[in-house]
Amino acid sequence: MTLETADLASKVATEQEYPFLPASTQTPSKVQKAIAVMTSGGDAPGMNSNVRAIVRTAIWKGCRAYVVMEGYEGLVKGGPEYIKEFGWEDVRGWNSDGGTNIGTARCMEFKERWGRLLGAQHLIEAGVDALIVCGGDGSLTGADLFRGEWPSLIKELFENKRISEDQYTKYKHLNICGTVGSIDNDMSTTDATIGAYSSLDRICKAIDYIEATAYSHSRAFVVEVMGRNCGWLALMAGIATSADYILIPEKPSSSKDWRDQMCDIVSKHRSKGKRTTVVIVAEGAIAADLTPITPDDVHKVLVDKLQLDTRTTILGHVQRGGTAVAFDRILATLQGVEAVNAVLDSTKDTPSPLIAINENKITRKPLIESVKLTKSVAAAIQAKDFKKAMDLRDTEFVEHLHNYMAINSADHNPNKLPKEKTLNIAIINVGAPAGGMNSAVYSMATYCMSQGHKPFAVYNGFTGLARHESVKPLNWFDMIGWQSRGGSEIGTNRHTPEEAGLDQIASYFTKHKFDGLIIVGGFEAFVSLNQLEAHRQEYPAFRIPMVLIPATLSNNVPGTEYSLGSDTALNALMEYCDVVKQSASSTRNRAFVVEVQGGNSGYLATNAALACGAQISYVPEEGISLEQLEQDIETLKESFEKAGGRDRFGKLIMKSINASKVWDAETLATVMTAEANGVFDTKSAIPGHVQQGGLPSPIDRTRGTRLAVRAVKFIENHSDLMKPTRQAVDIDASYNPKDDKLSETATVLGIKGSHLAFTPIRELYENESDLAKRMPKFIHWASTRAIADHLVGRKRISETK
Numbered sequence: 001m002t003l004e005t006a007d008l009a010s011k012v013a014t015e016q017e018y019p020f021l022p023a024s025t026q027t028p029s030k031v032q033k034a035i036a037v038m039t040s041g042g043d044a045p046g047m048n049s050n051v052r053a054i055v056r057t058a059i060w061k062g063c064r065a066y067v068v069m070e071g072y073e074g075l076v077k078g079g080p081e082y083i084k085e086f087g088w089e090d091v092r093g094w095n096s097d098g099g100t101n102i103g104t105a106r107c108m109e110f111k112e113r114w115g116r117l118l119g120a121q122h123l124i125e126a127g128v129d130a131l132i133v134c135g136g137d138g139s140l141t142g143a144d145l146f147r148g149e150w151p152s153l154i155k156e157l158f159e160n161k162r163i164s165e166d167q168y169t170k171y172k173h174l175n176i177c178g179t180v181g182s183i184d185n186d187m188s189t190t191d192a193t194i195g196a197y198s199s200l201d202r203i204c205k206a207i208d209y210i211e212a213t214a215y216s217h218s219r220a221f222v223v224e225v226m227g228r229n230c231g232w233l234a235l236m237a238g239i240a241t242s243a244d245y246i247l248i249p250e251k252p253s254s255s256k257d258w259r260d261q262m263c264d265i266v267s268k269h270r271s272k273g274k275r276t277t278v279v280i281v282a283e284g285a286i287a288a289d290l291t292p293i294t295p296d297d298v299h300k301v302l303v304d305k306l307q308l309d310t311r312t313t314i315l316g317h318v319q320r321g322g323t324a325v326a327f328d329r330i331l332a333t334l335q336g337v338e339a340v341n342a343v344l345d346s347t348k349d350t351p352s353p354l355i356a357i358n359e360n361k362i363t364r365k366p367l368i369e370s371v372k373l374t375k376s377v378a379a380a381i382q383a384k385d386f387k388k389a390m391d392l393r394d395t396e397f398v399e400h401l402h403n404y405m406a407i408n409s410a411d412h413n414p415n416k417l418p419k420e421k422t423l424n425i426a427i428i429n430v431g432a433p434a435g436g437m438n439s440a441v442y443s444m445a446t447y448c449m450s451q452g453h454k455p456f457a458v459y460n461g462f463t464g465l466a467r468h469e470s471v472k473p474l475n476w477f478d479m480i481g482w483q484s485r486g487g488s489e490i491g492t493n494r495h496t497p498e499e500a501g502l503d504q505i506a507s508y509f510t511k512h513k514f515d516g517l518i519i520v521g522g523f524e525a526f527v528s529l530n531q532l533e534a535h536r537q538e539y540p541a542f543r544i545p546m547v548l549i550p551a552t553l554s555n556n557v558p559g560t561e562y563s564l565g566s567d568t569a570l571n572a573l574m575e576y577c578d579v580v581k582q583s584a585s586s587t588r589n590r591a592f593v594v595e596v597q598g599g600n601s602g603y604l605a606t607n608a609a610l611a612c613g614a615q616i617s618y619v620p621e622e623g624i625s626l627e628q629l630e631q632d633i634e635t636l637k638e639s640f641e642k643a644g645g646r647d648r649f650g651k652l653i654m655k656s657i658n659a660s661k662v663w664d665a666e667t668l669a670t671v672m673t674a675e676a677n678g679v680f681d682t683k684s685a686i687p688g689h690v691q692q693g694g695l696p697s698p699i700d701r702t703r704g705t706r707l708a709v710r711a712v713k714f715i716e717n718h719s720d721l722m723k724p725t726r727q728a729v730d731i732d733a734s735y736n737p738k739d740d741k742l743s744e745t746a747t748v749l750g751i752k753g754s755h756l757a758f759t760p761i762r763e764l765y766e767n768e769s770d771l772a773k774r775m776p777k778f779i780h781w782a783s784t785r786a787i788a789d790h791l792v793g794r795k796r797i798s799e800t801k
């Protein structure tokens, strides 16, 4: 995630007070604004990270921070019990807490004007001049209304002498900002709401468990998931667990009655030997005539029409529980920082912002527009205009649904494409295993099948091919369950084509008539793709469209801000760190140095630091200077002394293995303990290959699918361009390596800012790679380091000089 906030440091008051002090002890001259945050609507994992980031950023910038307890109910009730000033320490350790620590509510009074009038009065009485609301579509609709009505509310308060003239003048404009916190992911203009991916994680885990018992009894399960009127959770869970059928509000079956369509698909799967059936029903699922579809309805159909032994599981509030996944913690943190920036940037003429995320970029969107768009989805559904409802959901939603439907019909429906258009597509994994590799392979293979292409797996990387001709067409039955599995089902290794043997590889490409290649892997895969492209002149077999889907926990592939597996790894590391931090907190005066993988990339260490609130992260990009180390030990000492054995004060230090050759985790821990003079002690903790993760995270699974389908489409779209270059009579003359159009057909599919993008491998290899370090030249996450530091009060040598 990149955050192009104007440099945080530049907005910081020049002489910073030590940020461990509560806001109230800061000198009033530095106080710019009083910023309040509330959480509202259903609680969502990650809300606490959002509040933590808002409170600390506000304090860091010299503002006073307030929290409104119990959502809008707290505004309506008012007073210091509900609108409280918060200090730096009040939000310590909140990253790993589920739910919302400041409470939330569904407040009917705020839907009435008199309730909002009270809310306005109480905000003014508390001296709050900016309100950040973290909530779902309902909460932000309320916020939008509140802001719209503000002038009339304060006029009425003034006229009725409920506020003074001074207050009336001072609080003329309500500065409001929304951060979207809801498990439903139903807010337009943002790809993800805080909490949605945590909920998806809970759902996928539950369905993974259900699969095992369903398999044992050869049963069908109907699983109801939340989401109110939005089918995002059901759709994404459907993709991530390769469920047999999903029912969502936005897309009732139009061609057929849903019962017949579901039974068709389920019986096709069963007839091919599948022992389990999972049907996911969104709680808002409806038929084309708007009649609700309940789990009982689905259960009855599966029993009556297909005679399946069927059970129903309503997941309920389990989906909202537990600690937030790494994505939500980081999203909530970066959005919290951005929300404070937005509030400080705003003038009376600025429209109220909503802090969104598009692909990998934190963005600001006009709140009013987002609320309007969101409301129009519900209106379109009510009007049975499902096409419009789909169009109004973000484009990613539409893409995911299209992919799910295609993949789910793989190998069952008549081929989409005429015979002459169908292709042989080779799939290979290269490098270390990464979460989501299987999902990508499964999805590209099944998508190929749905179009009529023939997917081939190249087993055990390029050496497998060169030495053993390990190529096999993939079939549907063999891949059942791959979507949810960790590791690499088709095997992977680090050898590049040059190491494995170009002659053999080319001859097998020719023998199996490959028309396209998709490589899933990390930096070795990147190098491999470049080699194949560079050898197209000698080997016509390589004159095929080739796509790399980056997959590595190091997240160091040029051309993308996100590699498959990095989210799974981040979660594995974060869970490990939460446990270690709990231990450190219980022991009171203890810190842990956690050694993090990632080669020369500090991505994992930096993001784990953000997600866990680590005190320090040492990364290869910066190294470890003695001066900074001394400074860090001093800061740790000071903070342990100040804490005086208070609870929840365990400290984490993330250290990338390659941050320093001299300072390994253990040495660092020993030195810190010695230098601390008994104030605190430090231990080392080494998660090692646990960081590759067990089951892939839902993000890696669903992104794996999305990237896979895009990769196949790229091959389809570039096949006609490449065919003549290997089928011409004069094969040498038919290929000009300098022809950009041809060389662009060897490409990396990645996420760049707010877009998915294909970038030619040659361009990346020549201009954007630091080959010696196996790193991209541009570190897209660099700006998050300053944020991670500021949120824990770490001082940098450069700042203290």
Ligand SMILES: Nc1ncnc2c1ncn2[C@@H]1O[C@H](COP(=O)(O)OP(=O)(O)OP(=O)(O)O)[C@@H](O)[C@H]1O
Pocket (backbone or CB within 6 Å): 040, 041, 042, 043, 072, 105, 106, 107, 108, 109, 110, 111, 112, 135, 136, 137, 138, 139, 140, 141, 142, 143, 145, 181, 182, 183, 184, 228
């Ligand atoms: N139209 C509205 N006018 C004023 N306030 C509203 C409005 N809609 C919602 N609110 C306020 O926001 C609160 C939360 O809304 P809602 O229950 O719809 O949850 P949400 O914010 O959409 O979150 P989630 O859907 O995740 O539970 C309501 O209880 C109410 O106080």
Ligand SMILES: O=P(O)(O)OC[C@H]1O[C@](O)(CO)[C@@H](O)[C@@H]1O
Pocket (backbone or CB within 6 Å): 042, 106, 136, 182, 183, 184, 226, 227, 228, 283, 320
């Ligand atoms: O927790 P409550 O008030 O029962 O509400 C449940 C609703 O809240 C959500 O969990 C979040 O909006 C919905 O998915 C669900 O419909």
Ligand SMILES: [Mg+2]
Pocket (backbone or CB within 6 Å): 041, 136, 137, 138, 182, 184, 186, 228
């Ligand atoms: Mg809602």
